Amino acid sequence: MTKNIYLDYNASTPIAPEAVEAMRPFLTQHYGNPSSLHWAGAPAKDAVERARAQVAGLLDCDPTEVVFTSGGSESNNHALKGVFFAHRERGDHIITTAVEHPATLNPCRFLERLGAKVTVLPVDRFGRVDPDEVRQAITPRTILISVMHANNEIGTLQPISEISAIAREAGVLFHSDAAQSVGKIPTGVDLLGVDLLSVAGHKLYAPKGVGALYIREGTRIEPFIHGASHEEGKRAGTENVLLAVALGAACEVAGGWIDAPQVPALRDRFWAGLQEMFGNRVTLNGHPTQRLPNTLSVNFVGRIGTEILGRMPQVAASTGSACHAGSVTLSPVLAAMGVPLDEGMGAVRFSLGRQTTWEELQEVRDLLSMTMAGP
Template identity: 45%
Template sequence: MDRLIYLDNAATTKTAPEVVEAMLPYFTEKFGNPSSVYSFAASNKEDITCQRERIAEVLGANANEIYFTAGGSESDNWALKATAEAYQDKGNHIITTKIEHHAILHTGEYLEKRGFEVTYLDVDEEGKVKLEDLKAAIRPTTILISVMYANNEIGTIEPIKEIGEIAHEHGILFHTDAVQAFGQVPINVDECHIDMLSASGHKLNGPKGIGFLYIRKGVKIRSFVHGGSQERKRRAGTENVPGIIGLGTAVKRAADTMEDRAKKETQLRDYLIERVLAEIPYCKLNGHRTDRLPNNANFSFRFIEGESLLIMLDMKGICGSSGSACTSGSLDPSHVLLAIGLPHEIAHGSLRLTLNEEITKEEIDYVVESLKEIVTRLRSMSPLYEDFIKKQGN
C-alpha cells in the first residue's frame, strides 16, 4: 500500500507521541501499586490525583467527581445500572433515545428485563432530540435522562444544555455519553446541568482501556465494582496508572489544541461535504449540517452497499467506516440511520469519514476522487441503478 489516509477517528485515534512518552516510565521505573504505603508507590497516587485535577478543570468540575474506568462502555453501564439501583425507591422510569451507543441501548434492555421502564425517544431527520417529546415523556417515576452529547455515527450535537435544564426542573438526574464530544467541543458540566458524563481516552489521542465517569457531588450512585477501596470505594481494582497518566496527558493536549484543531477540521470537513454532495449524484449528508462534530462527515450513497465501498476504499489506502466500530460485521443497517428515517436500502450504502488534525486538503481531494471512481464503478454493476436510470430517461 503506497499511502494510508486514516479517516476513522470516531472508532479510535492514534495515541499521541507525548502521551506515549508520559506513560512509559509507569511501565518500568514507576511501576508501584498506588495503594501501597511506601513512598515509591505513594508517589503514583499523587500522580493519579494530578490527572484527576487536569480532567476536572477541563469540565469545570471538582477532582473528587472524576472516577476512572476502563472506558466509555463501562462508564455508560455504571451510570445507568447504578442509578437505577440507587433510585428505584423513587421510580423505575428512564428516558434515552433511539440513536444512543449500544452501551446505553443494551443496558436499557438489561434494565427492562429487571422491571425498569425505558422510553426511547425518536429524533428528527437530522438526528436531534425534540425537546417537546422529552417533556411529554417525563413521568412522576422518571429517575434518569440519558442523552448522548454528540452522535458517534452522524456527528449531530444534541441540545444538551436545554435537556439538562428540563431534567433539573423536574428533579431528574441527567447523564450524557460524551465519548465522541469530549475533547472535540467545549463542555462545562455546570452550564449544561450534567450530573454524570462518560468519556474514553482512545477517542482523543489517548490510550485504549481507560476512561472516566464524572459523577456530580451529591448524586447517590452506587458502587459498580466491589473488592477494594480504589476510586473512593466506588470502583474497586488496582488503578491502571499508565493509562490514567496517558488519559490526563491526552485531555490536556486536547484542551490546549481544541480551538485551532476544530477550526481546521471544520474547514476540511465542510470542503469534503461540499465536494461530495456537488460531484457525486444521488447521495445525501446524514446529520445536522452545522450542529455537528468538527471532524464528522456521514454520507449515504444510493444503489451501492457500504461494505463494498469500504473494501474498495481500503484498496486505495483509505480507512473509513459504515457506522459504529462496535457493530462492525453486522449485516443490519445502522440503527441511527434508520432512526433518522432512512429506508433500509439507503442506510446500507452509508459511509462515515472522521478527520483528525493531521489530514490535508490534498488528501481530502484524493479521497473525493477515489469515492467518485468507486461509486461509479459499483453503480455500473447494480441492476437497481440501471433500472433507475432507464426510468429517469423515459
C-alpha cells in the same frame, strides 16, 4: 495510490505523543501501588491525582468528581446501573433515545429484566430528540434521563442544555455519553448541566481501555465494582496508573484543540467537493450545522457503502449499513432517522482527526470518483 489514509477517528484515535511520554516512567520505574503509604507508592498516587486533575480541567469540574474507568462502555454502565440500584426506592423509570450507542441501550435492556421501565424516544430526520418529548415522557417514577451529547455515526449534537434544564426542573438525574464530543467541542459539565458524563480515552488520543465518569458532588450512585475504597468508594480495584496518566495527558492536550478551526474547514471543503462531483447522488446524514466538527456521514445514493469501501482498501472509514446474503440492513441510527433504504445503504462515515491533510482528502475524492464510475 499506495498510501493508507485513516478517516475513522470516531472509531479510535492514535495515541498522542504526550500521552506516550506520560506513560513511559510507569513502564520502567514507578511500579508501586497508589494505595501504599511508603516511598514506592507515593509517585503512583501523585500521578493518578495529577491525571484526575487534568481530566477535571477539560470537564471544568472538581477532581473529586472524576472516577477513572476502563472506557466509555463502563462509564455508561456505571451511570445507568449505579443510579438504578441507588434509587430503586424512589423510582424505576429511565428515559433515553433511539440513537444511543449500544453501551447505553443494552444496559437499559438489562435493567428492564430487573424491573426497570425504559422509554426510548424517537428522533427527527437529523437525529435530534425533541426536548418537549423528553419533558412529556417524565413520570413521578423517573429517576434518570440519558441522552448522548454527540452521535458517533452522524455527528449530530443533541440539545443537552435544554434537556438538562428540564431534568433539573423535574428533579431527575441527567447523564450524557460524551465519548465522541470530549476533546472536540466544549464539554464543561456546568455548561451542559449534567449530573453524570462519560468519557472514552481512545476517542481523544489516549489508549484504549481507559475512560472516566464524571459524577456530580452529592449524586447518589451504587459502586460499579464492589471491594476496597478506591476511587472514593465508587470503583474498587487498584488504579491503572499507566492508563490514568495517559488519559490525563491526552485531556490536557485536547484542551488546545477545542473548537479548533482546521478540522471542520477540511471536512466542509471535502463535502463541497463531493457535492460538486456527485450532485444529487450524494446526500448528508445528520444535522447540517449542529454536529461534530470532524464528522461527515454521507449516502452514495443507489450504491452500497461496504462495496464502496471494499474497492478502496487503502481508506479506513466506516459504513452505516450491513450487507448480509445479498440484503442490506440500515444501522439503527439511520433507521431511527427515517433514512430511505436506497440512500442509507450507501452510507459512509468519514471522521477526520488532527493528522488529516487536504492532500489525503483529495486522494479519497479521486478514488471515490473512480469507484463510483464503475458498475
